Amino acid sequence: MTTLIVILCYLLLLLSLGFFSNRLFRGTSKDYFVASHSIGPFLLLMSVFGTTMTAFALVGSTGKSFERGIGTYGLMASISGLVHAAIFFLIGIRLWAFGKKYGYITQIQFFRARFESNGLGYLLFPILVLLVVPYLLIGIIGAGKVIEPVTAGAFPLLFTDPSAPPWLGGIPPWLTGLVVSLVVLTYVFMGGSRGAAYANTLQTIVFMIMGLVAFVFIIDGLGGLEKAGKVPIRVNESGLVVQDFKFDKEKGQLLENETPKVVGKVLDSANANLTDQQPHFWREPTTVAFKKKNPKTGELIPFERELGFPFLTFVTYLFIPLSVGMFPHLFQHWLTAKSAKSFKLTVIAHPLCIMIVWVPCVLVGAWASGVLPPGIPPPAVLSAMLNLLVGDPVLTGLLTAGVLAAIMSSLDSQFLCLGTIFTNDIVVHRAGQNKFTDKQIILIARVFIVVIVALTYALAMLAKDANVFDLAIWCFSGFSALFPVVFAALYWKRATKQGAVASILAAVVTWMYYFHLSGYGGEYFVGPGIVPAAICFGASSVALIVVSLFTSPPSTKTLGKFFPEIDSTS
Amino acid sequence: MGKLLVWSLFVLMFFLHQDFWWWEESYLVLGFLPIGLAYHAGFSLACSVLGWLAIQYAWPEELEKFADSDDKSSHP
Numbered sequence: 021m022t023t024l025i026v027i028l029c030y031l032l033l034l035l036s037l038g039f040f041s042n043r044l045f046r047g048t049s050k051d052y053f054v055a056s057h058s059i060g061p062f063l064l065l066m067s068v069f070g071t072t073m074t075a076f077a078l079v080g081s082t083g084k085s086f087e088r089g090i091g092t093y094g095l096m097a098s099i100s101g102l103v104h105a106a107i108f109f110l111i112g113i114r115l116w117a118f119g120k121k122y123g124y125i126t127q128i129q130f131f132r133a134r135f136e137s138n139g140l141g142y143l144l145f146p147i148l149v150l151l152v153v154p155y156l157l158i159g160i161i162g163a164g165k166v167i168e169p170v171t172a173g174a175f176p177l178l179f180t181d182p183s184a185p186p187w188l189g190g191i192p193p194w195l196t197g198l199v200v201s202l203v204v205l206t207y208v209f210m211g212g213s214r215g216a217a218y219a220n221t222l223q224t225i226v227f228m229i230m231g232l233v234a235f236v237f238i239i240d241g242l243g244g245l246e247k248a249g250k251v252p253i254r255v256n257e258s259g260l261v262v263q264d265f266k267f268d269k270e271k272g273q274l275l276e277n278e279t280p281k282v283v284g285k286v287l288d289s290a291n292a293n294l295t296d297q298q299p300h301f302w303r304e305p306t307t308v309a310f311k312k313k314n315p316k317t318g319e320l321i322p323f324e325r326e327l328g329f330p331f332l333t334f335v336t337y338l339f340i341p342l343s344v345g346m347f348p349h350l351f352q353h354w355l356t357a358k359s360a361k362s363f364k365l366t367v368i369a370h371p372l373c374i375m376i377v378w379v380p381c382v383l384v385g386a387w388a389s390g391v392l393p394p395g396i397p398p399p400a401v402l403s404a405m406l407n408l409l410v411g412d413p414v415l416t417g418l419l420t421a422g423v424l425a426a427i428m429s430s431l432d433s434q435f436l437c438l439g440t441i442f443t444n445d446i447v448v449h450r451a452g453q454n455k456f457t458d459k460q461i462i463l464i465a466r467v468f469i470v471v472i473v474a475l476t477y478a479l480a481m482l483a484k485d486a487n488v489f490d491l492a493i494w495c496f497s498g499f500s501a502l503f504p505v506v507f508a509a510l511y512w513k514r515a516t517k518q519g520a521v522a523s524i525l526a527a528v529v530t531w532m533y534y535f536h537l538s539g540y541g542g543e544y545f546v547g548p549g550i551v552p553a554a555i556c557f558g559a560s561s562v563a564l565i566v567v568s569l570f571t572s573p574p575s576t577k578t579l580g581k582f583f584p585e586i587d588s589t590s
Numbered sequence: 591m592g593k594l595l596v597w598s599l600f601v602l603m604f605f606l607h608q609d610f611w612w613w614e615e616s617y618l619v620l621g622f623l624p625i626g627l628a629y630h631a632g633f634s635l636a637c638s639v640l641g642w643l644a645i646q647y648a649w650p651e652e653l654e655k656f657a658d659s660d661d662k663s664s665h666p
Contacts, residue, residue, distance in 0.1 A: 090627040094607070098630040101637035102603050109644055117657035245622040291614050301616035301624035335608055360654040364645050371637035379631050386624075584656060 021174045024191065026417025027167070027424065030226075031203050034219060034428070038207025041215035049461040052212035053125045053440045059217055059356040061365040067217045067353050068366050069373045070224035070429035072104065072344060074155070077377055078231065078426045079162045080489035082405075083398025085385025091303035091329045092385070095337050097378035101371030103341035108370065111345045112354045113363050114510050118582065119355045126437075127351045127506075128445040134509045134582050135517035136574060141445050143521060147502075147528055148348050148441065152434050153476060154495040154541070159431045160480035161491075163200045164193025165399040166423045169407050170416050183397075197480050200424065204431045205473045208439075209466050213356055216432040223425035228376060230422025233415075234406060235380035241267065241409030242387060243274045251390035252300040259286045259294065261308050267391050267408055274391075283394050284310040287324065299327045300386040303334070312395020323395070330549030339553040343499035345506050349430075349437035377426075398487060439469035483541070490543045493551075494535055501527035501556035504564050512568075513583050519568030526563035530556040592647025599640055607633060 059067070085092040115130065124130045127148070128141040168183055168190040176189035183193065207215050242248040251274070253261050262280035267273075286294060289306035299306045305328040311320045344350055357363060381402070388401050396404055402423065410416050443465040448456060456464070483491075505523050508515035534552035538544035546552055573579075612626050619628040 090624050093627050094609070094630040094633075098633040098637070099607055101634045102600075102607065102640075105637055105641045105644075106600065109641070109648075113650060113653055117653045120657040121659070245620075249618050249622040293614075297616055299616075301618070301626070302614055303626055304614045331608075331610055331613065338604070338607070360650070360657065364649075367641040367645060368638055371634045371641065375631055375634035379627065382627060383623075 022413035023417035023420065024171050024174055026414055027421050030418075030421035030424070031199065034203055034222070035206055037219050037222060038210045038215055041207070041211030041218050044211075044214060049458045049465075050125070051214065052462050052465065053436075053444070054119075054352060055212070055214040055217060055356040057120055057356065058214075058358055059353075059362065060358050061362045063217050063221050064353070064357050064362045065366045065369055065373075066221035066224040067356070067429075067433070068108070068350065069370055070220035070227075070426070071349060071353060071433045072100075072347075072430075073224075073227075073374075073377060073426055074159055074162070074430035074492075076158060076162075076489060076492040078227065078381055078423050079166060079399050079402055080158070080492055081378055081381040082385040082388070082402040083400075083487075084489045085300070085382040086388050086392070086396075086401045087325060087327075087385075087398050088329060089300035089303065089327050090382055090386055091334065093378055093382045094303075095329060095334055096340065097374050097382075098371075099338050100341040101374050103338065104344050104374075105367050105370050107342070107345045108354075108363055108367050111506060111510065112350075112366075113360050115351060115506075116354045116357050116360060116363070122581075125352070125355065126441045126444050127346075127348050128441055131505070131509065131520070132445075134574075134578065135515075135520045136578055137517040137520075138449075140517055140520060140524075141449065143524060145441060145445055147498075147524065149438060151495055151498040152348065152438060153479065154491050156431060156434050156472075156476045157480045157483055157486070158492050158495070159427045159434075160197040160201060160477060161193070161484055161486055162399060163424055163427050164196045164480075164484065165397065166403045166420060166427075167191045167196040168193060169400055169403040170420050172407070184400075193484055194481055197477055200428060200431070201473050201477050204428050204435060205470065208432045208436050208469060212462075213352060213436060216436050217353075217356060219432055220429045223429035227422045227426040227429070228373070230419050230425070231377055231380060234410070234419040234422065235384065237410045237415065237419075238384055238387070238405055241272075241274070242391075247274065248383075248387050251387045252298040253283060253389045253394075254280070254296060254298050255286055255294045256280065257295045261285060261299075261310075263390050265390055269408065269411070272411060284308045298386075300389050303328045305330055310394040312393065321395075325394070330545075333545060333549035333551060336549075336551045336554040339500050339551065339557045340493060340496045341500075342503040342557070343496040346499040346502040348441055349433040352437045352440060353433060397485075398489070435469050435473060438472045439465040442468045486541050487543070490538075491541045493543075493553075494538070494541055497534075497551070497553035497556060498527070498531045500553045501531055501560045503557065504561040508564055508568070509582075513579055514568055514573055515564065516568045516571045516573060518571040519564045519566075522567035523560045523564035527556055527560040530559045596640070596644045596648045599643065603633075603636065603640060606636075 132141045168187050172187040172190040174189055179189055179192050182188045207219050251265050256262050260282045261284035262282050264280050265274050268275050287307040287309050291304040307326050309324050311322050388405050406416055406419050447464050505520050609629055615625050
């Protein structure tokens with residue numbers, strides 16, 4: 021109950037920040053959508069980082085490391101440090117410059133002007149919405165998964181149908197999702213992009229500090245760093261997978277099992293030297309058979325899991341972080357920057373921030389394999405570790421608030437950006453700029469945001485058991501497949517509207533094909549381990565180049581506008 | 591020259607990211623950090639240094655001047 025009160029206090033703090041940012045709101049649509057280009061380096065770093073790190077970073081990375089081991093970091097985090105920073109440098113600053121000079125608020129406005137096509141905007145709008153929605157879903161699903169275990173036992177008579185038996189009486193995911201959606205909706209509704217930037221900054225600071233505090237307490241619970249390194253599951257001389265330790269909650273300490281507890285068996289491994297190795301600490305693929313308990317019947321069900329990653333999967337994952345170049349919500353954050361110099365801190369510090377957040381999460385996920393049952397849902401691993409190892413309810417509440425902060429710092433930008441593109445690219449674009457007053461434009465955006473929040477919430481309840489990491493990867497894959505369009509728009513004069521349309525269609529068709537094959541959101545690889553994003557990206561690039569070369573180039577006027585003399589010096 | 595250095599380092603970093611040479615290794619650095627994770631944490635630090643170099647030697651000064659110039663003749 022104490023944990024819940026701490027979490028509620030944090031949510032109230034966020035609401036008050038929404039009221040505060042509403043007082044600073046200048047009442048114009050430009051202020052609502054891009055904070056009047058007034059955001060400095062620190063706020064930009066915090067809002068961009070907070071936006072790119074969501075449930076995926078904390079809940080998803082811990083869960084993925086629990087499933088597959090420490091390769092999760094190289095797979096997504098370290099390559100993101102390189103690719104994201106390069107995109108901020110090559111794409112972000114350039115888009116900011118065009119946005120500021122020509123008054124763009126959305127990506128679609130830029131593409132319409134660059135490719136001299138209104139239709140391109142109508143084609144792109146539903147695709148961007150379609151791809152942002154899974155990103156929103158992972159936030160709401162992730163929040164639900166985190167809160168239920170840490171509030172277990174708080175309301176045993178009220179919430180009698182938990183996701184897993186030990187979480188009886190915990191706040192159910194539907195209620196957490198509803199509260200989180202309403203809190204984010206309130207401060208975005210009131211403060212717009214300025215409110216989102218302030219809230220993101222607070223939330224990013226909170227989740228980074230709380231993440232480190234959680235890490236320290238988890239290490240303490242495991243008996244120190246060196247002992248923690250011995251905790252993950254181990255392969256014994258018979259090829260059985262064993263847990264050497266258990267956490268005694270009454271004594272509050274990690275104890276060595278008298279005889280190692282067998283939890284699985286190695287079926288196949290490319291690594292010849294398995295004995296006494298901890299498979300979570302290497303990356304060579306190893307297939308293990310585990311068993312998990314059916315929460316309803318108590319029956320043990322066998323399942324297989326591949327630890328590690330095929331090398332080809334690791335290499336082709338580099339296409340996934342390209343997605344940030346096409347995130348519409350990130351475009352909007354870039355446009356809030358006061359000057360190009362505001363980007364400098366983000367370019368340098370973004371990889372460091374990723375490291376600070378991801379290294380502890382990946383370690384905790386690997387360590388968790390040694391003290392949690394292997395069948396636990398991956399998104400619940402982080403909160404289960406907090407619940408097991410950090411006994412203090414106030415601290416658990418603060419740490420959980422940190423996880424919620426990471427989730428909400430992305431939800432707000434995504435809700436806002438959908439409201440922004442609907443209002444500007446569909447409603448105002450069709451009706452004409454002078455048809456609505458500024459107040460009416462803000463009202464339209466707010467109404468659309470409310471509708472999107474309601475729809476997203478309903479979808480999240482339908483997809484509540486989805487794997488947060490895998491769903492996020494599908495969302496990122498779609499945006500990565502669209503990356504050639506933005507890159508060519510900025511750097512290739514010969515890119516034409518027909519080329520852009522062909523590229524978008526190729527991206528969508530290949531993405532939908534593989535999404536269907538994955539069972540709509542599951543983990544899926546092509547052939548020996550190629551991520552679908554690599555193929556979607558290739559198809560989209562080829563379509564763009566071939567069709568552009570066979571169609572008429574853009575007008576001289578447009579080329580002069582988007583390829584001025586700056587090219588020779590920048 | 592500075593730009594060439596920065597973009598050459600950028601390409602080199604892509605190759606350094608594929609650390610197949612430690613793919614099967616699981617030994618712990620400092621007693622707690624698996625070598626594969628330690629290497630990639632170091633890689634993140636190197637990305638930050640590369641970002642600093644890019645700002646020093648390849649910063650697009652003219653873009654900012656372009657954005658702030660008054661000429662909006664081609665406003666959409």
